[in-house]
Amino acid sequence: MRVLVVMDPIEHVNLKKDSTMAMLWAASRRGHELGYVLQQDLYINQGKAFGLVSPLQVFENSEKYYELGEKKSQSLAEYDVVLMRKDPPFDMNFVYTTYILEQAEREGAWIINKPQSLRDCNEKLFATQFPELQVPTLVTSQQSLIREFIQTHQDVIVKPLDGMGGSGIFRLSAQGANIGSTLEMLTELGKQPIMAQRYIPEITAGDKRILMVNGEPIPYCLARIPQNGEVRGNLAAGGLGEARPLTAKDKEIAAKVGPILREKGLVFVGLDVIGEYVTEINVTSPTCIREIDAQFGTSIADTLFDVLEQGRVS
Structure with a gap:
């Protein structure tokens, strides 16, 4: 080709x-x-x-x-x-x-x-099409609604809708002193919508990247484990990458999302999963091929080209 x-x-x-x-x-x-x-x-x-x-x-x-x-x-x-x-x-x-x-x-x-x-598939917002796979999630520019959300869930992650590599992610607690200034900055004084999600304690075990090829999961994921007290597991934010076999829950998540990916012509995608919850669906230029290949001897790019050589996905 x-x-x-x-x-x-x-x-x-x-x-x-x-x-x-x-x-x-x-x-x-x-x-x-x-x-x-x-x-x-x-x-x-x-x-x-x-x-x-x-x-x-x-x-x-x-x-x-x-x-x-x-x-x-x-x-x-x-x-x-x-x-x-x-x-x-x-x-x-x-x-x-x-x-x-x-x-x-x-x-x-x-x-x-x-x-x-x-x-169409903003990497944060696309995940909200699968509410059954998410923790409580709010998308809004209204600071009053975000404050209510924080009071309800007590421990919350807030992040911009266009960030990558963990940039702009904050953890806010109901008793925190910097809620106002953080929300003012992220929402640009109420003009820019952001995402708020209930904090998922399982982040300490890693933010898992599950790679999907033509709607099917690679059998191994990369758990990106926060280091040095960080709340972010992203490799770009200093997270440690540890490849692991998919769990039964990971496979269940992939089975629910996969058909929609195929329907939308999204051939190579990265699902971000913390614990048993999807946090993002990365469609632009997903990474982590090299880390999984190195630790498990896979060749994920060859799996991709097996699909591409077979011809266009119907």
């Missing part, structure tokens, strides 16, 4: 942890032709989707892990698969990129993940 990747600058990836590189190595091992493009190199001309694309070779060698050819204009529809692996922030540039990719989709390219679903 011809495979195009839309990603952040390849020269800046963390080679030990980067899931996109795992995908590119898997594609290369299978003999697929690779192209590389940055978000700002995508464009529409006369109603057709194009990119300033560089031919890409990748090597499983830390000394030299990639080589780029000369950049040239190409129709995105010349590629069988386009991997949208641009990291958040999910800002308007990201939204514009999904419109360009949606045009490529109309021209015949298979975009992973589906552009419309990238827009």
Whole structure:
């Protein structure tokens, strides 16, 4: 196949942890032709989707892990698969990129993940479509409602709807002294909705990332365990990653969410689970492939390409 990747600058990836590189190595091992493009190199001309694309070779060698050819204009529809692996922030540039990719989709390219679903499925709000899998959760910009929520549940996590890597997450208690200032900052004085969730004590055992490929779970997850008194398990916030087999409850959660992911064209997704509850559903550029592969000898990117080589999900 011809495979195009839309990603952040390849020269800046963390080679030990980067899931996109795992995908590119898997594609290369299978003999697929690779192209590389940055978000700002995508464009529409006369109603057709194009990119300033560089031919890409990748090597499983830390000394030299990639080589780029000369950049040239190409129709995105010349590629069988386009991997949208641009990291958040999910800002308007990201939204514009999904419109360009949606045009490529109309021209015949298979975009992973589906552009419309990238827009529709905010990683915090998407999880609220499964209330039976969540702890009590409130989304609002109204500080009075959040204060009521805190009084009801006593111990609460609040976070922005567009954060990543654990940024902007606060734990507030009903007796806390900084509720007002925290809510003013996060809601931008009542103009910006945020999420409040009842605190889940099982976070001390890890915030589990369950990777889903075509609606089916990888048999192992990565538990991201908070360190040094932190409330956040995110690896970007210093969490320790420990791969584990899925529990029966993890598999039950995956079975409930999986069909909706397939329906929405979300082929590669990361579910965040604390204890027995889903907290987020990550659809933009889920990670943790490398950590699970390293600890259990899996090859999750090959599992993904098994699906991609079979053809478009119906």
